[in-house]
Amino acid sequence: MLDISEKSSLEALQPLKKHKTPDLLERKNSFNSIQPYLSLQHPRTWLILSVFLLQIFLLLMARSLPISVSRRLHHFPSPSTSAAADIQCKSGMVYVYPLPPVFNTELLQKCNELNPWVSRCDAFSNDGFGRKATELAGIMPENLTRAWFWTDQFSSEIIYHNRIMNYRCRTTDPESATAFYIPFYAGLAVGKYLWKNYSAQDRDRHCQMMLGWVQNQTYWNRSNGWDHFITMGRITWDFRRSNDDDWGSSCIYLPLMRNITRLLIERNQWDYFDVGVPYPTGFHPSTHSDVSTWQDFARTRYRSTLFCFAGATRGFIKNDFRGLLLSQCYKESGSGSCRVVDCGGSKCSNGSSAILETFLNSDFCLQPRGDSFTRRSIFDCMVAGSIPVFFWKRTAYYQYEWFLPSEPGSYSVFIDRNAVKNGTSIRGELEKISREEVRKMRDKVIEYIPNIVYAKQPIEGLVGVRDAFDIAIDGVLRRIKEQEGGYKW
Known part of the structure; x- marks a missing residue:
C-alpha cells in the first residue's frame, strides 16, 4: 500500500501523462512560430536555441519517471510465477475444518485404547507411517532403507490429515475454497468398538457427534455437504451397518453423510460418493x-x-x-x-x-x-x-x-x-x-x-511427480467443480 507522500507524488505526475501529446504539439507550434524571427548569424540566437533544446530534453526525461516509479511501488509479480500458481491449483483450493481434537488428535493420544487387545501407538506413530523398517536393510539399495516403514493398512486418515494441513492448495479462507475437508478419524474412532460386547450406539457415537458439529458450519449449509469430503481409513463395509445387530457402524447411512465424498481403501462400486484410494504400503519416498x-x-x-x-x-x-x-x-x-x-x-x-x-x-x-x-x-x-x-x-x-x-x-x-x-x-x-x-x-x-504410494514429504509432496495423495485430492476437486450446483437438485 502507498503512503500519503507516495500518492501525492504520483498524483502530481499524473497530469504530465494525461496532457503529454497536446503539450508537445503546443511547444512545437511555438517553436515554429518564432523561427522566422531567429537568425543564426546572432550569438543570442544560438544561446536561445540551446536553452530551448535543453528544456525539451529535460522535459522528456522527467516524463519517463512516473512509469518507472509506479512499477517499483506496485511490485508487479512475475507473469511466470503467477501462471505457475494457477497451474498448481487450477482445480481449486481446500479448506480444512478446525474440528475439535476429540475427533482426531485425542484419538491418537489415546492410542492404547484403539484396540481391545494390543496398543496401536507404535502402528500409528510417525505421522501415520509407523516405525522405520530397518529390518529391510539387506533387501534393497542402502540409500532407500530410510524410505521404508512398517505402515499400518488402516492409517490413511492420519496420513491424509498431515499432508493436507501442508497442502500447496490449502486455503485458510473458506470463501475462496472449492472443497471442504473434514479431518475426522472415522476408522480409528470405530475400531475399538468393532469387537467384544460394545453396542451399536458406541459404534455410532463419534460419527454422530462429528456430523452434529459440521452441520452447524456456514459452508455446510451453503451446499448441504456436496462440496465436502472425508478420509475413512477402513473399508466401506465397516461403516454400513444396516441394523443394530450387524457389524460396524452406520456412519455412511446417516442422512447427513449422503452428499459427502468419502475416500476409502475399499469402496462400494454402486455408491457415487465412495472413492477407492490405495492402501498405505511401506514405501514412502521423500524425493x-x-x-x-x-x-x-x-x-x-x-x-x-x-x-x-x-x-x-x-x-x-x-x-x-x-x-x-x-x-x-x-x-x-x-x-x-x-x-x-x-x-x-x-x-x-x-x-x-x-x-x-x-x-x-x-x-x-x-x-x-x-x-x-x-x-x-x-x-x-x-x-x-x-x-x-x-x-x-x-x-x-x-x-x-x-x-x-x-x-x-x-x-x-x-x-x-x-x-x-x-x-x-x-x-x-x-x-x-x-x-x-x-x-x-x-x-x-x-x-x-x-x-x-504416499510420499513422506508433507510440505510439497514429490516435486515433479504426483503421488496417491495428490491424485486423490485433485480427483475430488475435479468432481466437485464438474458437479458444481448439483446438490441443489
Missing part, C-alpha cells in the same frame, strides 16, 4: 529421486520365480479359495515355479521382509480377495514390480480407477476363479504369456508406482 531409484531397482531385479502367494487360509469359510491357491502354489514350489509366504496368524499384517523379498523375486503375485474384495497385498506386490493376478474384478478394476491404468490387461492378469476351482492350472495359464508381454506388463506396473 522424486527416491522413486526413480526404486523403479530402476525393481525393473532390473532378477526374478527367479514365476509366481507367488502371500496369505493365509480362511478355515471358517467353506471351499476357501485361498486354500486352493495355497495348494497349487505348494504343489509348484518343488519345481521352483511358485513361492509361498504363509501368513497364518497376524505375522504379515503390515508386511514383512519375507513378503517383500518374495514379491521382488517373482514375475507374478496371486491376489485373491481378502476378508473383503480388496487387500493391501495388491499394492505391496505392485510396489515390488510384481504383476498382480486377479480372480475377482472387484478386487481392483472397479476400485482404483484414478490410480491404475485404464486397460486392466496392460498391468495385470485375470483368471476366472471358477476355472481354477474346476482344475485350471495357474502355472499353465501364466506360462502362456510370452517373456516380452511379461516385460511390458512389469514396465507398466513400475511406471504406476508413484500413483499408489
Whole structure:
C-alpha cells in the first residue's frame, strides 16, 4: 500500500501523462512560430536555441519517471510465477475444518485404547507411517532403507490429515475454497468398538457427534455437504451397518453423510460418493529421486520365480479359495515355479521382509480377495514390480480407477476363479504369456508406482511427480467443480 507522500507524488505526475501529446504539439507550434524571427548569424540566437533544446530534453526525461516509479511501488509479480500458481491449483483450493481434537488428535493420544487387545501407538506413530523398517536393510539399495516403514493398512486418515494441513492448495479462507475437508478419524474412532460386547450406539457415537458439529458450519449449509469430503481409513463395509445387530457402524447411512465424498481403501462400486484410494504400503519416498531409484531397482531385479502367494487360509469359510491357491502354489514350489509366504496368524499384517523379498523375486503375485474384495497385498506386490493376478474384478478394476491404468490387461492378469476351482492350472495359464508381454506388463506396473504410494514429504509432496495423495485430492476437486450446483437438485 502507498503512503500519503507516495500518492501525492504520483498524483502530481499524473497530469504530465494525461496532457503529454497536446503539450508537445503546443511547444512545437511555438517553436515554429518564432523561427522566422531567429537568425543564426546572432550569438543570442544560438544561446536561445540551446536553452530551448535543453528544456525539451529535460522535459522528456522527467516524463519517463512516473512509469518507472509506479512499477517499483506496485511490485508487479512475475507473469511466470503467477501462471505457475494457477497451474498448481487450477482445480481449486481446500479448506480444512478446525474440528475439535476429540475427533482426531485425542484419538491418537489415546492410542492404547484403539484396540481391545494390543496398543496401536507404535502402528500409528510417525505421522501415520509407523516405525522405520530397518529390518529391510539387506533387501534393497542402502540409500532407500530410510524410505521404508512398517505402515499400518488402516492409517490413511492420519496420513491424509498431515499432508493436507501442508497442502500447496490449502486455503485458510473458506470463501475462496472449492472443497471442504473434514479431518475426522472415522476408522480409528470405530475400531475399538468393532469387537467384544460394545453396542451399536458406541459404534455410532463419534460419527454422530462429528456430523452434529459440521452441520452447524456456514459452508455446510451453503451446499448441504456436496462440496465436502472425508478420509475413512477402513473399508466401506465397516461403516454400513444396516441394523443394530450387524457389524460396524452406520456412519455412511446417516442422512447427513449422503452428499459427502468419502475416500476409502475399499469402496462400494454402486455408491457415487465412495472413492477407492490405495492402501498405505511401506514405501514412502521423500524425493522424486527416491522413486526413480526404486523403479530402476525393481525393473532390473532378477526374478527367479514365476509366481507367488502371500496369505493365509480362511478355515471358517467353506471351499476357501485361498486354500486352493495355497495348494497349487505348494504343489509348484518343488519345481521352483511358485513361492509361498504363509501368513497364518497376524505375522504379515503390515508386511514383512519375507513378503517383500518374495514379491521382488517373482514375475507374478496371486491376489485373491481378502476378508473383503480388496487387500493391501495388491499394492505391496505392485510396489515390488510384481504383476498382480486377479480372480475377482472387484478386487481392483472397479476400485482404483484414478490410480491404475485404464486397460486392466496392460498391468495385470485375470483368471476366472471358477476355472481354477474346476482344475485350471495357474502355472499353465501364466506360462502362456510370452517373456516380452511379461516385460511390458512389469514396465507398466513400475511406471504406476508413484500413483499408489504416499510420499513422506508433507510440505510439497514429490516435486515433479504426483503421488496417491495428490491424485486423490485433485480427483475430488475435479468432481466437485464438474458437479458444481448439483446438490441443489
